[in-house]
Amino acid sequence: MMIELNNVSKSFTLHNQGSAVIPVMENATLSVKPGECVGLTGASGAGKSTLMRVIYGNYLAASGSVMVDGVDVAKAEPREILTLRGETLGYVSQFLRVVPRVPALDVVAEPLLAVGTPLEQARDTAASLLAQLNIPERLWNLSPTTFSGGEQQRVNIARGFAYGYPALLLDEPTASLDAQNRATVLGLIEGAKARGAAIIGIFHDETARQQVCDRFVDVSGFAPQAAA
Amino acid sequence: MSDYNFAYLDEQTKRMIRRAILKGLAVPGYQVPFASREMPMPYGWGTGGVQVSAASLTPDDTLKVIDQGADDTTNAVSIRKFFEKTAGVETTEETEKASIIQTRHRIPEAELTEDQILVYQVPIPEPLRFLEPRETETRKMHALQEYGLMHVKLYEDISQHGAIATAYAYPVKVEGRYVMDPSPIPKFDNPKMEMAAIQLFGAGREQRIYAVPPYTKVVSLDFEDYPFEASKADHACDLCAAKDSYLDEVILDDAGNRMFVCSDTDYCRSRRDAGHTGRLGEEAA
Amino acid sequence: MTPLLQVQNVAKFYGARIGCTDVSFDLYPGEVMGIVGESGSGKSTLLNSLAGHLPPDQGEVIFDTRANGPVDTVTMSEPERRMLSRTDWAFVHQHARDGLRMSVSAGGNIGERLMAVGDRHYGGIRAQAADWLGRVEISESRIDDRPSAFSGGMQQRLQIARNLVTGPRLVFMDEPTGGLDVSVQARLLDLLRGLVREMGLSAIIVTHDLAVVRLLADRLMVMKDGRVVETGLTDQVLDDPQHGYTQLLVSSVLQV
Numbered sequence: 001m002m003i004e005l006n007n008v009s010k011s012f013t014l015h016n017q018g019s020a021v022i023p024v025m026e027n028a029t030l031s032v033k034p035g036e037c038v039g040l041t042g043a044s045g046a047g048k049s050t051l052m053r054v055i056y057g058n059y060l061a062a063s064g065s066v067m068v069d070g071v072d073v074a075k076a077e078p079r080e081i082l083t084l085r086g087e088t089l090g091y092v093s094q095f096l097r098v099v100p101r102v103p104a105l106d107v108v109a110e111p112l113l114a115v116g117t118p119l120e121q122a123r124d125t126a127a128s129l130l131a132q133l134n135i136p137e138r139l140w141n142l143s144p145t146t147f148s149g150g151e152q153q154r155v156n157i158a159r160g161f162a163y164g165y166p167a168l169l170l171d172e173p174t175a176s177l178d179a180q181n182r183a184t185v186l187g188l189i190e191g192a193k194a195r196g197a198a199i200i201g202i203f204h205d206e207t208a209r210q211q212v213c214d215r216f217v218d219v220s221g222f223a224p225q226a227a228a
Numbered sequence: 229m230s231d232y233n234f235a236y237l238d239e240q241t242k243r244m245i246r247r248a249i250l251k252g253l254a255v256p257g258y259q260v261p262f263a264s265r266e267m268p269m270p271y272g273w274g275t276g277g278v279q280v281s282a283a284s285l286t287p288d289d290t291l292k293v294i295d296q297g298a299d300d301t302t303n304a305v306s307i308r309k310f311f312e313k314t315a316g317v318e319t320t321e322e323t324e325k326a327s328i329i330q331t332r333h334r335i336p337e338a339e340l341t342e343d344q345i346l347v348y349q350v351p352i353p354e355p356l357r358f359l360e361p362r363e364t365e366t367r368k369m370h371a372l373q374e375y376g377l378m379h380v381k382l383y384e385d386i387s388q389h390g391a392i393a394t395a396y397a398y399p400v401k402v403e404g405r406y407v408m409d410p411s412p413i414p415k416f417d418n419p420k421m422e423m424a425a426i427q428l429f430g431a432g433r434e435q436r437i438y439a440v441p442p443y444t445k446v447v448s449l450d451f452e453d454y455p456f457e458a459s460k461a462d463h464a465c466d467l468c469a470a471k472d473s474y475l476d477e478v479i480l481d482d483a484g485n486r487m488f489v490c491s492d493t494d495y496c497r498s499r500r501d502a503g504h505t506g507r508l509g510e511e512a513a
Numbered sequence: 514m515t516p517l518l519q520v521q522n523v524a525k526f527y528g529a530r531i532g533c534t535d536v537s538f539d540l541y542p543g544e545v546m547g548i549v550g551e552s553g554s555g556k557s558t559l560l561n562s563l564a565g566h567l568p569p570d571q572g573e574v575i576f577d578t579r580a581n582g583p584v585d586t587v588t589m590s591e592p593e594r595r596m597l598s599r600t601d602w603a604f605v606h607q608h609a610r611d612g613l614r615m616s617v618s619a620g621g622n623i624g625e626r627l628m629a630v631g632d633r634h635y636g637g638i639r640a641q642a643a644d645w646l647g648r649v650e651i652s653e654s655r656i657d658d659r660p661s662a663f664s665g666g667m668q669q670r671l672q673i674a675r676n677l678v679t680g681p682r683l684v685f686m687d688e689p690t691g692g693l694d695v696s697v698q699a700r701l702l703d704l705l706r707g708l709v710r711e712m713g714l715s716a717i718i719v720t721h722d723l724a725v726v727r728l729l730a731d732r733l734m735v736m737k738d739g740r741v742v743e744t745g746l747t748d749q750v751l752d753d754p755q756h757g758y759t760q761l762l763v764s765s766v767l768q769v
Contacts (some may be wrong), residue, residue, distance in 0.1 A: 016756025016764070020596060021708040057746055059753040078732040079541050099728050101697035113710065359614060372592045376599075376629025380614070380621050383628065386635055387620055387657050451635040 001067070003055065003196030004031040008074070009221075010047075010054055010063035024050055028064070028222040037189065037199040039213035048202045049218055052169045055200065056091045057081040063187075068167055070227050081221065086114050090165030092173050096144055097157040104130065104147070104155050105140040111163040122162075129158035132184055150176055161188045168192060171202040174208045184209055212216045235282040236314040241265055244282035249428055252439035257402030258354050258370070264435040274307055274332060275431070277349035277431030280332045284345055284428065285311065285325035287351040290318045292326035297491030304332070323494050333396070335417040337473045337495040340425035342442060349413040350431040353438065355399045355409040375407045378449055384456055395459070401447045402440055407442070410446075416460045416474045421446040463488040469506040517542045517575050517683060517715050518563075523572035525555075525562045532558035536568065536572070538744065542682070545709055547714045547730030547747060549762065551725060555739035556719045563717065564604050564685045565594045576601075576683070582734060599629050603676035607688035609668035612675070613660045619646065619671055620656040625704035626679045645674040649704060666697035670704065677708060684716040690725055702728050723766055727751055735759045 008028040014020045025047050032038045040048040053059040054073075055066055061074040069088045071080055085091070090111070098107050105126050112122035130140055133154040139147065144155045157173055170189070174182045182205070189212045192199060203209040209216075232461060233239065241263075248262040267275040283447035285291065291311055295304040299321040307330060308319050320326050330347040334344040340346060356366045359377050369377065378399050385393045398415035402408050411429060421427065427440040440446060450456035460476045466487040473495055475488040487508055500509065516539035525532035525612040533555035536544045540546055573585045579601065582702075588592055592763060598604065606612035613622055623642040632638050643653045649670035651663075660668050669689065676684065689705070690698040706729060709716060718729060726733055726747055733750040735743040735758065743756040752762045 013755070015760055019757075053752070060745070060749055060755065066651075079544055081746055086678050098698075099703045101703050129638075134747050249728050270555070313642050359617065372595060374595065374599075374629065376625055379628040380617055383624055383635065383638065384618060384621050385638070387618055450632050450633075 001031045001116045002069060003200065004032050004065075004067040005029055006067075008051075008054060008066055009062045009224075010050060010059060011062050017137075023224040025054070025219075025222045026195045026220075026224045027045075028054075029218055032198040032200055033194040034198050035193050036215075037201060037213050038192055039209050039216045040200060040202050041216050041218045046219045047222060048219050049171055051222070052091070052171055052200065052202065055170055056085070056089065059082060059102060066172060068144070086111075086119055089167045089169070090160050090161035090163070091169040092157055092171060094153075094171050094175070096159075097154045097209050098144055100145050101143050103141045104144045106136065107144055107155060108158045108162050115163060124160065125162055130155070131187075133158050134181060134184075151179075153177065154181060157185055157188070161192065164192070164195060166196070168197050168201075170199060170203075172202050172204060174203060182208060232314040234287065234315055235311065235317075236267075237265065237282045242283040243502070245279055248437040249283065252437050253426070253441050254429070256440055257406030257408040257438060258445050259436040259438045260433055260436050261410075264432045267432065268372075269306070269310070270432040271290075272351065273303060274330070276430030276434075276437070277330050277332070277347050278307060278310070279432060280428050280430035280437060281307075281311065281328060281347045282315070284328055284347065285315055287315070287317065289327045289489075290325055290330045292320050292323065292494075293331075294329065294331040294334060294336070294492075294494075295493075296476070297336070298493045300392075300493065303433055307466060314358065319360045321494050322498075323492075333412050333414075334386050334474070334491060335413055335420045335423075337470075337490070337492045340423050342424045344424075344425040345400075346427045348413075348427065348429045349434070350409070350411040350429045350434070353409055353429065353431040353434050353436040355397075355407050357419060359383075362443065370406060373405070374459055375401075375449075378407055379451070382449060385419050386451070392450065392454055392456070398456075399449050399489050401449060403445050404447075407449070408440075414460070415448065416458045418446070418448045418456070436488065461488055464506060465490045465496060466506040466508040468482035468496045468504045468509065470496070470499055470504070514541060515583065516540060516716075517544075518657075518755065519573070519575040519583065520563065521560070521573045523569045523574060525558050525567060525569050529556070532567075533562065533736070533739045534571075538741075540683075540715055540717065541738050542715055543712075543713050544719065544732065545730045547720045547726030547733045548717065548736060548738055549721060549726055549733060550736035550760070551721060554736040556736050558739070559736070560685055560687055560717065562718045564602065565598060589753065597624055601682050603624055603679075603681040603684040605669075605672055605676055605684060605686040605689050607691045609665070609672045612672040613659050613668060615659065618657045619651065619658055619663075622640055622660065622671060622675045623678050629682050630679060641678060645678050646671075649674040649707070650700075664697075666693055666701065669693065669701060672765075673701075673705070673708070677712065677714075678723065680712065682713075682715060686716060686718040687722075688720050689718065690720070690722065698725070701710070705729060723751060724764065 003095050005028050010025040011021055011023040042048055054061050057073045067071040105123055108126035109122035113214050135154055171186050186208055239256045241478045248260045253258045267278055293304040293308045295301040311317055312319055328345045331348045332377045354366055357408055360366050382392050396414045397409055397412045398406055398418055400410055424442050429438045448456040451470055464471045467489050470490055478487050480486055518540040519536050519550040523536045536559055550556045550722040563574050569587055574587050575583045576586050577583050620642040623645050626637040627638050646653050651667055659673055679722055690701055730747045733747045734741050738756045743759045751763055754763050
């Protein structure tokens with residue numbers, strides 16, 4: 001298994017609001033093998049994005065284990081998680097967060113540079129992805145902070161697919177894309193599966209979901225009340 | 229004769245200064261602090277050199293005092309008279325005859341011997357002061373031999389003037405250890421500092437004494453691609469025709485006429501006495 | 514892998530008052546750690562204690578030296594420590610004036626560390642200075658200008674060049690973007706990120722600006738009243754803070 005969650009729970013403690021403890025997830029168990037794409041389902045607010053963030057190490061799991069390629073993200077040292085994120089685990093979030101002023105081409109090339117790809121080669125890959133996703137070439141040397149929401153989303157996707165991560169987390173990668181770009185993104189996902197990537201995705205778009213997902217996990221099953 | 233103690237200073241003070249001198253000789257180039265006394269002359273007139281000379285003089289000594297190489301300038305004459313009056317020692321203008329030479333800003337042209345002591349008047353003894361104003365820090369830098377800053381000064385020179393423009397008080401490294409300010413002598417004199425005589429440096433206002441023992445290695449700092457050069461005006465002396473001496477430029481009139489003469493007056497006179505004559509030798513004589 | 518820096522139980526007291534205490538962490542090669550906290554939280558005291566500017570009252574600061582492997586920098590001799598701070602360590606001050614020689618040209622400022630370690634070839638020193646000016650995006654034509662003629666952002670970039678010219682392995686930064694315009698900050702952050710990656714630098718950055726650490730730091734240490742209250746992966750600490758103080762700190766940031 002590339003990704004394997006066992007009895008993962010997550011709660012938030014609000015120390016400045018009477019130390020209220022808000023449980024958001026209990027006993028989440030899930031596994032994804034290489035080449036497989038698992039779609040997360042459940043109503044809005046059910047905890048799909050939270051689960052993804054726990055897997056990425058962005059949220060700290062309260063208990064349970066979150067194994068990604070043999071590393072328990074729930075207990076690993078920061079540098080182990082950073083290595084995992086650099087070499088193994090990719091994440092396409094809904095929002096692009098970049099250093100202002102860095103050109104779109106370099107934003108996309110960065111994950112490749114981080115694993116030691118030569119600059120020219122990294123930029124070539126980045127350029128080809130931006131072209132596939134219909135970002136006009138005149139924008140490549142501008143910072144994406146000035147781009148429209150849709151363009152930013154596509155830059156974000158290009159960045160997520162620049163390097164061939166063995167595991168990928170995709171948080172609504174096809175949202176707000178037109179038919180043509182959606183088809184391109186779905187093609188990228190299928191390509192990643194074909195090379196053996198384990199993927200967990202959130203897709204609101206039914207046709208997209210059916211096209212790329214091998215199976216579905218309803219996160220409502222991990223809601224605390226369900227366990228109670 | 230007079231009611232002064234020999235050479236003006238009291239014996240305790242002279243002992244204190246001698247201890248500083250001995251320590252300076254033992255640690256070549258190291259600035260030894262000493263309790264500089266008020267002297268009957270203003271700071272900047274050589275109070276440090278005078279105290280060192282006073283502590284070094286014995287009744288048998290012969291004293292020579294030069295200022296910019298000349299025996300007859302105000303500063304030199306005053307100090308010579310001072311010691312004539314307070315020590316009653318013999319004085320001379322001839323370099324060879326002197327056993328102690330107090331100098332401001334020059335080293336005599338004649339080669340000094342093991343029987344002589346050269347006493348320098350020093351205005352600012354700290355060579356690192358240009359870039360580092362904190363005394364605590366400069367002391368630490370000396371202690372730890374952190375002398376990179378000295379080269380920053382030379383770097384700045386080259387970047388601004390295309391060459392090391394520092395023409396006097398050119399920093400030297402003594403016996404491979406301490407970086408030292410040779411006092412404001414022209415850099416032409418730097419190579420002469422590896423000499424047979426004892427060299428003592430006194431800074432009155434700054435209360436520092438340092439020394440270079442005979443035959444000590446004294447290296448002028450430089451860059452590999454900008455080596456040190458002991459430069460002088462490219463002329464011969466207009467009075468004695470010497471080509472190897474450091475020259476002063478003297479403006480003669482407002483028509484742009486000028487002459488170059490040895491700054492070492494004794495050297496120039498002795499050459500003329502020996503029959504050497506420069507371009508303007510006849511008229512000036 | 515040997516940590517580049519091992520900090521063990523470091524404490525610094527000002528009389529009875531705590532500067533910082535009970536601080537321990539390992540920093541690995543290539544890691545950038547942010548230290549955040551409000552004014553008076555002890556973060557600058559800690560940084561200065563680690564960098565040898567203040568002697569810590571307790572604890573060990575073990576650096577993996579090139580020659581002798583891990584050595585406690587607190588007990589090493591002062592000459593060794595000062596040599597370290599001119600070669601393998603660098604310190605970027607908040608105010609460029611504290612880290613630059615304002616009366617010395619930009620080229621001389623960059624060249625100083627080279628000359629301090631024995632470089633005696635003017636042409637070579639100057640070529641390296643010119644190269645570094647380019648790397649920090651200052652025109653080579655400014656090489657003979659004094660930093661007093663530079664803007665705040667340029668001074669800060671010059672300070673960085675001056676520090677990195679000897680290829681240090683560990684850089685201490687005290688509010689490196691403090692007091693700069695937001696646009697100038699962004700440029701500096703981008704530059705620092707690039708240099709950190711290219712040179713494989715490890716860095717410890719003290720700041721109260723959470724946006725700065727989000728962009729620069731791999732991991733975060735949150736300090737309050739001289740003590741570490743929380744540590745972890747930067748985005749995890751900022752997005753899912755566990756300690757009450759961190760939650761307060763994060764929620765206090767104005768959203769734009």
